[in-house]
Amino acid sequence: MAFNFNWSPLAADEDFYQRARDLLTTALNKSPKPPIIVDDILVTEFNLGSVPPDLEILEIGDLAEDRFRGIFKMCYSGDAFLTLKTRVQANPLNTYLCSKPSFTSPQPLAAASGLTIPLQITLSEIKLSAFIIVVFSRQKGLTLVFRNDPLESLKVSSTFDSIQFVRDYLQKTIEVKLRDLMMEELPAIIHRLSLRLWCPDQAPKDGDELKEDDKEGAINPLGTPPLDAVDAKGHLLDPSELSSLSLDGGPEMQSLFSQKNLEQLKALLSSHLTSSPDSPTLSESMYRAWAGVSDKLDAGYTTPATPNLGRSSSFQGSTHTYTFSDADSQHQGFSSSRSSMVNLSQATAGLSLGSGRRSMAGRKKKNRVVNLRRSPGAGSEESSEMGDSSTTSDMTSTASEALTTETILEEPVDIDMAAAAAAAAASAANKVRFRPSPDPIQPRKSLETEPREALPNQTVPIRLAEKPVQGGPSKDKAEQRSSEAKSPQRPGRPRSDTSSVILEQAWIMKMAGEIARRVYEEKHRNPGFWDERDEREEAPPAYEAS
């Protein structure tokens, strides 16, 4: 494996320098300037020089054709330079008056008259030494972050070099400014440049960052279609029809959701956000805050009459029930709720003869529960996953309704039974398996044990999935129940893909922070260490463990 960094083609491109000058100029003029600077700061000359920086690869976290993540150590002592031009106010009384209220101004007659002096500053002999974290993906561009203060030394020469005091002041001020620029502005500039280079469609229009935030925050209501979708005339919609709908589907899309309900929910939400004295009450709804101990007790079984746990809807005369087991999920352990979810989805998949529904079950779905309260920590994660499971079961059942029309009448009963069985199994697990379930609040512990235990656990759903498919819809329920009862008792620590990514990222960030801290400490302990360490060939001590 080899990397090829081209330094000179970058420097030879004249257009690149023009762009870089423009970007630097806008970055320097963005923040409000002190009154001593009376003109715009112009970047007149900028050259990266001919000496490339020394890059040392410390770690590569992720490597693929379209993405890359790694940590580098960079040392630079080249001949790059930068020249800035601006005009400064030389009269101290003038700048003194600028920031003061006019009412208590001494109102000098002519003593505050201005004298502006053009100032040219050249930054050269820049010495850098930094740990850089580079994250590149073809979709999101290049992100570059300095883990420590990169600037080692710098020479500032200006128009006022002959005056010792001014020279020292400029040197000090510019070093501080440049550190800010390197740590905060430069990553943004590089990100913008890379976006322009690799993904021109995402190329930054003005206020692009804001839009990106909005994109993540917005939830597509069609990503989670309603359980009993009806069209404008009240007829039930086919799932395939539903999927063909888009957000800008016109008026018929709007009627899928009751406007009145949406408005009520909006009013409720805004009343919480604005702490208004009265909050509107929603009829036939259950609030999380009301779910107490009594709900926990009857969490084991599901009846269509219980409004908070079941949700019933009529479909061609038959009744099927979906479990919305919010209340018990809050009291169950992390892993048990997960396993029951897997269990349930597998069972329904087996019943409805669906192929490829397993993957649907594994995919992350949007939460159907209207979460009016933000509960911190693992509780919300669990409840959302329980919401997933119910959605999944619903999806599979509706899909099976569409496919196997002849089993329509008996299938809802099956699902009902299966759901009851799953709930029973879950309650059993609640009693039996509370001790071995790992504490979800300690991710480090699960992180250590996870790689060994995740493998056998992941085979479980596959094996379970094979069984119902072979058995078909006329599968013996007792056997199914037994397999369901077995699976939650397995002391597995399941972990979804998304959480693994999060954990990995957290781990990398933690490691990087550790590196930076150690380097900083060592640098402080003996400054000579840094130089002699460069000659050594082996990895730095921070990486030996990993």
Next chain:
Amino acid sequence: MREFMHYITNAFYSATGWNDDNTYKELNATARELIDFPIPLGLRLTLSSLATPHFATSYQLGSVGVVDGSLSYLHASVPLTGVAAQSDRIPLPALLRSYRELHDLGAFLASNPAGGAKLLPLTPRRPSLLYGRLYLPQALLEGLVVKRLSPALQVQLSAVSDQSLRNGGTLLGLIQLDRGRYGVEGLASSDGGLLGVRGLYNFGGDTNTTTTTSSPSPERIYGRFSAGAELYYGTLNKSGGASLGARFATLPTHRGTPLTATLTINPLMGNINASYAVLARDYCSLATRMEFNVYSYESEWAVGVEWWSRRRPAGFLLGALPEEGDEQGGVGVVVVDDTEKAEMKKWERSFQAKMEWRLDEPEPVVESPVVEGERAVTGQERYLGVFKARLDQNLRIGLLWEGRVKSLIFSIGSGVDLQRLDEPFRNLGLEVQYSS
């Protein structure tokens, strides 16, 4: 437009016999006000009242995108009985006129040639003025205390309290000594520990007590020279500033065109500033200013003009000439009585004479001081508005019309940038003031 509280403060000074012009700070006030007049921004309404002779209030409501406002109160220990504070009676030149005539020091010095301390007996022992203003959304508080310690000595203390300031506020103390022939000020500010001293010395003209008795000939320019200097030093930030200045201004007894010329030099920064202002007619003042920096070779110039009008504002805005309007009767809504008409005719005649550069034509109004004073009063009442304009070297134009409509005093202004013709109007503002 001078703010109402500023007007009341000036009335306090004149009631206590304090000459506010005799300081170095006001050396080039005439040219400054003719050129750097403030242009209102956004909409601003002011309701003011001199409720009792001792107490004045003013409420201001402004809107520049956001609504803000201020409440201000003023208390004077001297009764301000002779002051016309109602906006339908308030003399417009006192509120709006930029050209400042010097106070005659002759009588002042003649009463006490030695320049002693006891000049005029003060009616209250030590008159004082208290002023406070609260800006509402910003919670910015301004306070001012003026105290006359003796006829020649006055102390001012002004303070601002604001959250955004470094120590939550600043304080400025000012001690002023006015001896007629010279005026000296010392100041100290809590901000940066700034200390300053400035002084003005008058000579020539009416200060020569020997020549005051002889009436000046009309040809000779009769005026007063003043010279002054200022020096500042910030004790905390170890910085300072200084300037020198000189002024020649004609005195009110001068028969020719009143003029004021100033020259200020900042020796540290190499800045030279020269200004010239002239009251070309009773209704027209002009001013020019030149600035040059000997170190950076930067220069600036600006001109300003002030034009008083006797017409109703609508007629003025339509651009009709006053004589035409009155004689044709086209805009005959204005009821002009006979005496006023006679005034106009007389005024027009002298205007004609002056157009032929016969400046020394004996005018009947100037002959006797009583008639002159009468004319001044009628002239003040005659004017309904003033138009001010300025132009600087960046081709930026400032336009302002101020005047009285019914019992409201309006001020409409705009800044125009000729270098950016795509969007020339930089700012636009309307200020309405009512006082009772």
